[in-house]
Amino acid sequence: MFSEYAVVIIFLVITIAAISPSGLSLTYIIQELITRLGRNSFLVISLLLPIYSGMGLNFAMSLGAMAGQIGLIFAVDWSVAGWQGLVFALLIGLPIAVFLGWICGKVMNKAKGREMVTGYILAFFINGIYQFFVLYMMGSVIPMRNASILLSRGYGIRNTLNLESVRQSLDTIFMLKLGGFDVPVVTLIIIALLCVFIVWFKKTKLGQDMRAVGQDMTVAEAAGIPVEKTRIVAIIISTVLACAGQLIFLQNMGNLATYNAHDQTSFFAAAAILVGGASVTHASIPNVFIGVILLHAMFIVSPLAGQNLFGSAMVGEYFRQFIGYGVIALSLVLYAWKSRKAIFNSRSDLRGGAAGKGKDEGGQA
Amino acid sequence: MKAISFRNRSFVVRSILVLVYIAVVIIMLMTGKRHTILIDNKDSEDGSILAIDGMSVQIDNQEAFEYYPGDRDKAIVQGQKHKVKVEIFADGKIVESAFSVPLGQDMVLLEVPKLIAGVEPYLKPFTVLQEQDSSPAVDSPQSIQFGGDSPVVDETALEVPPDAVLPQ
Numbered sequence: 001m002f003s004e005y006a007v008v009i010i011f012l013v014i015t016i017a018a019i020s021p022s023g024l025s026l027t028y029i030i031q032e033l034i035t036r037l038g039r040n041s042f043l044v045i046s047l048l049l050p051i052y053s054g055m056g057l058n059f060a061m062s063l064g065a066m067a068g069q070i071g072l073i074f075a076v077d078w079s080v081a082g083w084q085g086l087v088f089a090l091l092i093g094l095p096i097a098v099f100l101g102w103i104c105g106k107v108m109n110k111a112k113g114r115e116m117v118t119g120y121i122l123a124f125f126i127n128g129i130y131q132f133f134v135l136y137m138m139g140s141v142i143p144m145r146n147a148s149i150l151l152s153r154g155y156g157i158r159n160t161l162n163l164e165s166v167r168q169s170l171d172t173i174f175m176l177k178l179g180g181f182d183v184p185v186v187t188l189i190i191i192a193l194l195c196v197f198i199v200w201f202k203k204t205k206l207g208q209d210m211r212a213v214g215q216d217m218t219v220a221e222a223a224g225i226p227v228e229k230t231r232i233v234a235i236i237i238s239t240v241l242a243c244a245g246q247l248i249f250l251q252n253m254g255n256l257a258t259y260n261a262h263d264q265t266s267f268f269a270a271a272a273i274l275v276g277g278a279s280v281t282h283a284s285i286p287n288v289f290i291g292v293i294l295l296h297a298m299f300i301v302s303p304l305a306g307q308n309l310f311g312s313a314m315v316g317e318y319f320r321q322f323i324g325y326g327v328i329a330l331s332l333v334l335y336a337w338k339s340r341k342a343i344f345n346s347r348s349d350l351r352g353g354a355a356g357k358g359k360d361e362g363g364q365a
Numbered sequence: 366m367k368a369i370s371f372r373n374r375s376f377v378v379r380s381i382l383v384l385v386y387i388a389v390v391i392i393m394l395m396t397g398k399r400h401t402i403l404i405d406n407k408d409s410e411d412g413s414i415l416a417i418d419g420m421s422v423q424i425d426n427q428e429a430f431e432y433y434p435g436d437r438d439k440a441i442v443q444g445q446k447h448k449v450k451v452e453i454f455a456d457g458k459i460v461e462s463a464f465s466v467p468l469g470q471d472m473v474l475l476e477v478p479k480l481i482a483g484v485e486p487y488l489k490p491f492t493v494l495q496e497q498d499s500s501p502a503v504d505s506p507q508s509i510q511f512g513g514d515s516p517v518v519d520e521t522a523l524e525v526p527p528d529a530v531l532p533q
Contacts, residue, residue: 079471081443084397091390145471165399 007331008277008290014323015298022304029300031181036296037289038171038187039252044269044288045194046241050115051283052202053234054214057270060104060119060235064242065262066130067097071243072166072250073134073157073258077146081165083173086247089166093243100126101239105232112217116280123266134258157258167254187248194241195285210234214281242266271295271324274331281335298323394468395445401472402440402447403491406432414478419454422477432477442466451477464488 019029043061050058071093075085104122111118138144139155151158171184201207209230212220221227246265250256273283276291299320306316402424406416416434423429424440425447432438445468451460460481466473472491479487 078394079399080394080397081399082397084393084443088390088393088397091386091393 005277006334007275007327008294010330011275011294011298011323011327015294015301018298018301018305021308022301023308024301024304027180029297032300033293033296034181034183035252036299037292038184038191039249040269040272040292040296041191041288042194042248043242043245043265044272044292045191045198045285046238046245047269047273048198048238048283048285048288049201049210049234049241050238051273051278051281052207052214053210053231054217054281055108055115055231055234056280057116057266057273058119058235058238058242059116059266059270060108060122060126061238061242061266061269062123062262063100063104063126064093064097064239065246065265066126067093067100067239068243068246069093069250069256069258069262070096070130070134072163072247072256073138073149073161076149076161076163076165077144079146079165082169083166085166086170086251089247090244093247094240097240097243098236101236102232104239105235108235109228109231119266127262130262131259159258161256161258163250163254163256166251168252170248170251184252187252190248198285206230206233267328268295268324271327275327279331279335279338295324295327397443398445398468399441399443400445400466400470402442402466403472403474404430404432404438404440405474405476406434406436406478407476408434409476409479409484414482414484416478417453417481420477421452421454423450424448449475449477449480451481453481 019026043065046061046064047058050056068089071089071091074092075089078088080088103126104119107122108115108118135156138157139150144150144155144157149158149161150156168184170190171187173186174184176183176185202211209220209225210233212223212225213227213230217227220230242265246262249265250261272291272295273287274291275295276287276289278284278287278291302319302323303313303316306319307313309315404422404424406420408414408416417432419431419433421429421431424442427440427442429450429452430438446463446465448461448463451462452458453460462480464475464487466488467490470490472493474489474491476487476489479485
């Protein structure tokens with residue numbers, strides 16, 4: 001029981017313990033959580049379909065994030081502002097995300113069983129191409145209209161882009177004042193619609209195929225399900241959702257770190273869903289929201305708790321990174337431990353209940 | 366025969382989807398593109414039309430601002446079609462007009478005295494000259510960082526010619 005919810009319980013205890021030393025008011029923490037829920041949930045939800053398909057955590061979701069960023073660079077270049085700028089960026093980024101998702105799916109089909117590490121390394125590889133595209137192609141081969149976003153040498157995009165033209169354009173379409181809190185209604189509606197889509201999609205033929213592939217690829221293949229195609233579709237959808245999620249994230253942040261905004265997208269999204277109680281093989285929508293709330297509650301309180309307890313905010317910042325990586329490691333270890341345990345149990349069942357018996361006790365080797 | 370018709374239908378549906386996709390991109394571009402309107406209250410170049418001595422100018426539903434001779438201000442608008450409302454202080458005359466900013470034009474100059482006088486065109490393209498220094502300054506070699514804002518410095522450009530007279 002504890003091992004099943006170990007990550008959630010550990011996180012909950014740490015976060016609650018850190019609230020008091022941080023000295024932050026509950027009102028501030030709740031407001032920050034509402035903002036971060038709108039900012040991050042979409043990205044985390046994009047991890048669900050690959051988990052359903054048995055591909056684990058899609059660390060290659062940063063490919064989608066890169067596609068979204070390219071779209072956003074063009075939106076800023078063309079001075080397309082407001083929510084129209086976001087839709088424009090999405091429409092530019094969408095074909096790129098589909099293409100990158102297709103490549104990712106193809107590669108992952110060549111590395112069945114090792115999708116997570118493959119995705120992680122693939123993201124590094126595509127990052128190189130992204131850097132080349134943005135740093136050298138934009139402004140030289142690809143004409144850019146807005147000289148202010150270019151490096152002083154005349155080509156390549158600046159390190160940081162000011163997204164003033166689209167800043168919080170989605171959040172502020174309808175900002176509801178609810179009990180003293182600002183609630184970005186439209187953003188939350190979009191996230192709710194995505195949840196409805198995920199629930200509906202799971203019931204469709206393709207959704208059922210994905211679950212079947214996630215359960216057992218051999219059985220799914222024998223049942224006539226196109227396993228490889230289904231896996232590719234799952235990754236494409238995940239990449240496209242990550243593209244849209246990154247746009248929602250960036251419009252809320254208001255600026256774009258051109259060369260590294262996508263670096264840790266998958267890392268924090270994966271950490272959030274794991275903190276929410278998901279595993280590499282099982283995840284649900286509640287896991288997403290529990291994870292985002294818990295992870296970000298800790299992100300909010302830990303720097304100030306570190307400052308007040310140890311006299312340095314860097315301790316809290318370090319703690320944040322440490323917890324992020326630690327939770328992923330803990331989840332993977334727990335998953336590996338559970339898998340081994342399940343294999344051991346199934347073997348002992350086959351031996352007719354000779355569990356735990358060694359050779360000396362009559363068990364078979 | 367059936368297979369061909371299905372393929373044709375599929376092709377038509379896909380083509381329509383692509384067209385709709387492109388149409389949405391264009392609509393977003395047209396409705397979301399920002400333009401800067403420079404509101405100008407100066408005498409015309411030939412001196413035939415004089416600047417207005419006190420007026421308020423309102424673009425779309427933005428806040429109205431007061432202008433006196435020689436003033437120039439800017440308004441940032443989104444989309445192509447806009448309205449301008451001018452109220453002249455001297456006689457209380459109100460002039461309203463609508464204009465359209467070309468899609469490819471980032472900045473336009475709105476000459477209000479011409480608008481009031483009914484002289485066309487009162488809206489003209491305005492381009493800010495942006496000159497990029499193609500060669501790095503010799504006296505400011507900057508560190509080269511990956512993705513940094515510093516230009517890539519050509520080492521040969523920094524070399525001092527052999528016949529150059531160095532300042533003492």
